[in-house]
Amino acid sequence: MTNPETRLRPPTVCQEHGAENEFVRGLLGRIGDKWSLMIIGALHEGPLRFSALQHMIGGISQRMLTLNLRQLERDGLITRTVYAEVPPRVEYELTDLGHGLLVPALAMVNWAADNAGRIRKYREVYDAEQAADG
Amino acid sequence: MTNPETRLRPPTVCQEHGAENEFVRGLLGRIGDKWSLMIIGALHEGPLRFSALQHMIGGISQRMLTLNLRQLERDGLITRTVYAEVPPRVEYELTDLGHGLLVPALAMVNWAADNAGRIRKYREVYDAEQAADG
DNA sequence: CTGTATCCAAACGGATACTG
DNA sequence: CAGTATCCGTTTGGATACAG
Numbered sequence A, B: 001m002t003n004p005e006t007r008l009r010p011p012t013v014c015q016e017h018g019a020e021n022e023f024v025r026g027l028l029g030r031i032g033d034k035w036s037l038m039i040i041g042a043l044h045e046g047p048l049r050f051s052a053l054q055h056m057i058g059g060i061s062q063r064m065l066t067l068n069l070r071q072l073e074r075d076g077l078i079t080r081t082v083y084a085e086v087p088p089r090v091e092y093e094l095t096d097l098g099h100g101l102l103v104p105a106l107a108m109v110n111w112a113a114d115n116a117g118r119i120r121k122y123r124e125v126y127d128a129e130q131a132a133d134g
Numbered sequence C: 001c002t003g004t005a006t007c008c009a010a011a012c013g014g015a016t017a018c019t020g
Numbered sequence D: 001c002a003g004t005a006t007c008c009g010t011t012t013g014g015a016t017a018c019a020g
Helices: A018-031 A034-045 A050-057 A062-074 A096-132 B018-031 B034-045 B050-057 B062-074 B096-132
Strands: A078-083 A089-094 B078-083 B089-094
Touching (some): A034 A050, A050 A062, A062 B096, A096 B096, B050 B089
16 A cells, blocks of 8 residues: 555645545546637636537537536536526526636636647657667 | 637537547547556656656556656657656656646636535436446 | 446556566 | 557447427
């Protein structure tokens, strides 16, 4: 068994139990998910309805959008409001908690967008080296 | 002048160039991965060897650590240095590019750690409501 | 329009055994 | 020590059909 004392500690937090760290890791996997980040980012300017989200994100299936929205709602990051209209309208909006995540999330999205070209180059070099001699 | 805080970029979520956006999304999935974030975070103070990383992160299998390190190396985020010693020593270190990612990455890790308790509560409430009436 | 349900293929990821 | 290779169950995610 690994020694809990030497495990990674996020700077601002001192975890007392390994289980707590596992929860945080699971949380990271959830909010760090590409779809979650895109959804959070898409909602930064205000509420959007289901179809608008799907169209704006582009490339996400109906199923995945639904699943991700449910997760984000469960985690208290977004709210889901159903308007009794015909045709039905459902709007998703960031909560205060979701707004807090918006800052780091957009930082990630922007970083990815800013460095996409550079990373593509790195991959090409790496792959070329692998093909050359391994 | 332009406010850095409001340097939000609609084009990121509006897919005008599908291929480029898909690359960025894939990139987000990669660097947003829980293991990648943990690894980046673990390396923030300096180089670490394989076993130190595995021990520090805690809960990651040898296989997953290897795979993630290879990907991060391929993306130019970390370097892998092999020292010809007995026993062999391999050290991983952030590149400048990796250091740039460190800021958003740590923001994500810290946010997750800071809000873990709150989110746990939200989940309990949500699950209770689901169990109650669905 | 906004989902839910089902099928199915691909990717993820742990456990284990083995290598230089 | 730092991997690689393999097996194999679990999870992800698209496609499709159907429902409120």
